Amino acid sequence: MTMEQQQQSAPPEEEEEKKWGRRAWALLSGVRSRSPLVQCITNLVSMDLAANALLAAGASPAMVHSLREIPDFTPAADALYVNVGTLSESWLPSMSAAASAAASASRPWVLDPVAVSASTFRMEACLSLVALKPDVIRGNASEVMALSSATRIDSTKGVDSSHESINAIEAAKSLALASGAVVAVSGAVDYITDGHLVVGVHNGVAMLQKITATGCAVTALIAAFVAMEPSSALEATACALSIFGLAAEIGMDLAKGPASLRMHMIDSLHALDEQTVASLVRIADVC
Numbered sequence: 377m378t379m380e381q382q383q384q385s386a387p388p389e390e391e392e393e394k395k396w397g398r399r400a401w402a403l404l405s406g407v408r409s410r411s412p413l414v415q416c417i418t419n420l421v422s423m424d425l426a427a428n429a430l431l432a433a434g435a436s437p438a439m440v441h442s443l444r445e446i447p448d449f450t451p452a453a454d455a456l457y458v459n460v461g462t463l464s465e466s467w468l469p470s471m472s473a474a475a476s477a478a479a480s481a482s483r484p485w486v487l488d489p490v491a492v493s494a495s496t497f498r499m500e501a502c503l504s505l506v507a508l509k510p511d512v513i514r515g516n517a518s519e520v521m522a523l524s525s526a527t528r529i530d531s532t533k534g535v536d537s538s539h540e541s542i543n544a545i546e547a548a549k550s551l552a553l554a555s556g557a558v559v560a561v562s563g564a565v566d567y568i569t570d571g572h573l574v575v576g577v578h579n580g581v582a583m584l585q586k587i588t589a590t591g592c593a594v595t596a597l598i599a600a601f602v603a604m605e606p607s608s609a610l611e612a613t614a615c616a617l618s619i620f621g622l623a624a625e626i627g628m629d630l631a632k633g634p635a636s637l638r639m640h641m642i643d644s645l646h647a648l649d650e651q652t653v654a655s656l657v658r659i660a661d662v663c
């Protein structure tokens with residue numbers, strides 16, 4: 377490369393970010409054109425936001441959780457999303473059956489271990505679901521740290537994290553290696569790992585923590601993105617987190633608080649265009 381060429385080419389981090397921007401746009405475009413059917417067995421708080429986030433992104437959500445419907449429905453879905461947020465004894469068999477059915481039909485499935493430390497029942501349920509080999513596990517820092525060590529921590533804190541995502545990277549790596557799943561830790565920076573590579577997503581706004589179930593909704597979006605490229609779950613997960621965070625950033629410019637952010641974020645997710653995605657996706661390799 378001549379001196380002149382060197383001066384003209386962008387620094388490697390910028391090139392890297394552009395590559396991620398193209399990847400995120402390709403996946404979002406795929407979701408819009410193919411409209412993957414995402415079966416969601418998710419908590420009662422999150423159903424509305426998760427379904428609307430999926431619709432705004434172009435996917436097709438279906439909140440189907442009856443055990444009797446799983447043999448017919450799950451193999452026909454493009455991806456499965458399981459979230460234990462409002463876990464009950466009667467729902468757990470559906471979650472397990474759907475996870476097994478998705479795996480048998482070679483459909484990707486994604487686990488959100490909401491408040492895994494809340495009780496021994498919930499921890500054991502999450503460990504039994506991890507044993508059914510999810511393609512992706514997405515949680516906040518406290519959830520990933522607890523699940524990774526199979527130990528209840530912060531049991532009084534409920535669904536919110538009391539740790540920073542950066543402090544859960546090692547836990548995420550060991551959970552990824554032990555489970556075979558890609559593990560995503562959400563927070564100020566989202567970290568995604570397969571146990572070897574770690575990628576950081578820098579999109580998002582802090583006020584997302586003031587809207588309930590935004591973590592649940594982004595996990596639903598991860599399922600839709602992974603349905604597009606099941607063999608590149610790490611990349612698809614990073615792109616889904618970035619697109620969701622970017623929609624929140626744009627929505628934040630119009631929002632007056634959490635309630636209007638929720639509305640504007642959904643509008644922004646629906647309206648994202650190539651130029652915006654290509655220039656504002658902020659994903660970087662960590663190691």
Ligand SMILES: Nc1ncnc2c1ncn2[C@@H]1O[C@H](COP(=O)(O)OP(=O)(O)OP(=O)(O)O)[C@@H](O)[C@H]1O
Pocket residue numbers: 490515516517535536537562563564565566579580581582583584585587588589590591592593594617620621
């Ligand atoms: N401080 C922050 N700055 C920017 N974005 C953030 C911040 N904290 C969280 N987010 C974003 O908010 C979304 C939800 O992540 P969070 O870690 O709050 O999930 P969660 O605790 O599982 O949420 P919930 O249980 O309410 O669904 C993610 O897209 C994440 O990137």
Ligand SMILES: Cc1ncsc1CCO
Pocket residue numbers: 419421422461462490535588589592
């Ligand atoms: C508030 C709440 N409680 C159980 S699940 C849920 C949604 C956020 O995870």
Ligand SMILES: [Mg+2]
Pocket residue numbers: 488490491515516535591592
């Ligand atoms: Mg959560």
